[in-house]
Amino acid sequence: MQTIYLAGPDVFLANALEVLNKAKTLCASFGYRALTPFDGEVTDKQLLDRANQIFLENISIIDRSDIVIANCNPFRGACVDDGTSFEIGYAFAKRKIVFGYLNDKRSLPEIVNSRIPTKPHDSGYMIDNDGFLVNEDFGNSINLMLEFSMIHSGGSLVLGNLESVLKLLKTLS
Structure with a gap:
């Protein structure tokens, strides 16, 4: 077993x-x-x-x-x-x-954006309140x-x- x-x-x-x-x-x-x-x-x-x-x-x-x-x-x-x-x-x-x-x-950025505060950033990605981009969009x-x-x-x-x-x-x- x-x-x-x-x-x-x-x-x-x-x-x-x-x-x-x-x-x-x-x-x-x-x-x-x-x-x-x-x-x-x-x-x-x-x-x-x-x-x-x-x-x-x-x-x-x-x-x-x-x-x-x-x-x-x-x-x-x-x-x-x-x-x-x-x-x-x-x-x-x-x-x-x-x-x-x-x-x-859903993709990790979608999950992150729905669960923690984020806002748009000049890079085109969202950014969290700690200054980290939510850019790991590989479909995972x-x-x-x-x-x-x-x-x-x-x-x-x-x-x-x-x-x-x-x-x-x-x-x-």
């Missing part, structure tokens, strides 16, 4: 354990064993030590997984959660198959480094949800 690591900001939901347990049950119904960041052993009480232990445990879980499936919906802004982005890159570097899912496949809905990590790993970015990715995986096997 292949093992899937479920990456994403779902760990920050108020009902995270419930949501992730349902996701694990869904994966099991498709014949996969799913692991989440909550499956690590975290015992340290000091905050910095605890954070380091969470990091190391998540790395260990990704190392033990065959596939990473990442929730790539915007988190606290217009882009993929930072931790999820790291996990995608780490999984790619470890030669894992990486899939992502999101519920909005997420940062190109993330999406192409998925593609080059043998996975892809899927419009939909976890179940959409699991259905795709079944058709590929």
Whole structure:
């Protein structure tokens, strides 16, 4: 049985354990064993030590997984959660198959412009309040480094949800 690591900001939901347990049950119904960041052993009480232990445990879980499936919906802004982005890159570097899912496949500039304040700039692009141009219009809905990590790993970015990715995986096997 292949093992899937479920990456994403779902760990920050108020009902995270419930949501992730349902996701694990869904994966099991498709014949996969799913692991989440909550499956690590975290015992340290000091905050910095605890954070380091969470990091190391998540790395260990990704190392033990065959596939990473990442929730790539915007988190606290217009882009993929930072931790999820790291996990995608780490999984790619470890030669894992990486899939992502999101519920909005508009272009990244469209998503950014709809979620954070931007204004027109002389360059013809929009610019955000921090002075950064919104000019990465390659047709991607997420940062190109993330999406192409998925593609080059043998996975892809899927419009939909976890179940959409699991259905795709079944058709590929």
